[in-house]
Amino acid sequence: MRRFGLIGRPLGHSFSQAWFMEKFRREGLTDHRYDPYELADIAELPQLLARTPDLCGLNVTLPYKQRVIPFLVQVDPLAAAVGAVNTIAFTPQGLVGHNTDVHGFRTLLAPVLSGLQEKGSDIRPRALVLGSGGASRAVAYVLREAGIRFRVVSRSRERGDLTWDQVDPTVIGVCKLIVNTTPLGMHPDTEAAPPLPYAALTPKHVLIDLVYNPERTLFLQQGERQGARTIGGLGMLHAQAEEAWRIWNGAQRP
Numbered sequence: 683m684r685r686f687g688l689i690g691r692p693l694g695h696s697f698s699q700a701w702f703m704e705k706f707r708r709e710g711l712t713d714h715r716y717d718p719y720e721l722a723d724i725a726e727l728p729q730l731l732a733r734t735p736d737l738c739g740l741n742v743t744l745p746y747k748q749r750v751i752p753f754l755v756q757v758d759p760l761a762a763a764v765g766a767v768n769t770i771a772f773t774p775q776g777l778v779g780h781n782t783d784v785h786g787f788r789t790l791l792a793p794v795l796s797g798l799q800e801k802g803s804d805i806r807p808r809a810l811v812l813g814s815g816g817a818s819r820a821v822a823y824v825l826r827e828a829g830i831r832f833r834v835v836s837r838s839r840e841r842g843d844l845t846w847d848q849v850d851p852t853v854i855g856v857c858k859l860i861v862n863t864t865p866l867g868m869h870p871d872t873e874a875a876p877p878l879p880y881a882a883l884t885p886k887h888v889l890i891d892l893v894y895n896p897e898r899t900l901f902l903q904q905g906e907r908q909g910a911r912t913i914g915g916l917g918m919l920h921a922q923a924e925e926a927w928r929i930w931n932g933a934q935r936p
């Protein structure tokens with residue numbers, strides 16, 4: 683049996699198992715399995731590895747994308763630059779960390795990039811990144827690569843550039859791209875949404891939510907009401923999972 687899986691806590695919201703099991707079924711990989719492994723603490727990882735010797739690859743989700751790094755023998759240059767690991771490859775040398783959220787977020791951002799640049803203006807577009815965790819770091823990496831200036835909104839002054847109470851209609855007016863990387867609105871707390879002055883949004887705004895369960899979060903619904911363009915996290919989930927699969931199979935991306 684070739685076993686793969688996801689470590690994190692909680693995992694009730696995750697679509698990864700269903701996505702991989704469907705992929706294995708479609709591709710006739712009857713000796714492959716993908717399971718959620720909920721760990722109360724990342725210190726439980728060595729025990730999981732010891733009792734599951736046929737594990738061939740792991741995905742990592744919240745809250746362990748940074749905390750998993752000390753358990754790895756190596757982190758590839760992209761994951762090191764991002765500072766977060768969401769995919770672990772099992773190699774003869776030991777566990778190697780990768781980051782496929784970067785590839786996943788690039789696929790969400792690419793179709794909206796040209797629309798963010800005001801016609802005839804050379805002013806670089808600005809963005810707000812909500813949350814400062816593992817996914818936020820991957821988003822920040824891609825925004826820097828795309829030349830988009832951004833500010834991180836955090837509950838803590840130390841972890842972000844702005845705290846939530848500083849995000850007023852003027853800030854929203856300047857930042858035409860808003861990316862939610864917090865779990866606010868994620869199943870089962872679907873009535874939650876990032877606390878923003880939504881009335882300041884316009885049809886020129888683009889809202890991207892990394893949350894994919896539910897597909898249309900309250901954050902996106904509030905943007906839609908103001909005429910903003912909205913994009914959910916499902917496309918990113920699929921792109922980052924395909925990239926993890928390529929890494930696990932030692933394949934190079936075409």
Ligand SMILES: NC(=O)c1ccc[n+]([C@@H]2O[C@H](COP(=O)([O-])OP(=O)(O)OC[C@H]3O[C@@H](n4cnc5c(N)ncnc54)[C@H](OP(=O)(O)O)[C@@H]3O)[C@@H](O)[C@H]2O)c1
Pocket residue numbers: 743744745746747783786812813814815816817818835836837838841842863864865866868892893894915916918919920922
């Ligand atoms: N679509 C995809 O493929 C994809 C990929 C990656 C992640 N995601 C989703 O993105 C979300 C974040 O994942 P992650 O791995 O980055 O998690 P994480 O490392 O735990 O980071 C989440 C960040 O959100 C902020 N936050 C958490 N709870 C909050 C609350 N109650 N109110 C306000 N801010 C809060 C925190 O930032 P501060 O402490 O700075 O406030 C925290 O660091 C999850 O919903 C995950 O499912 C989706």
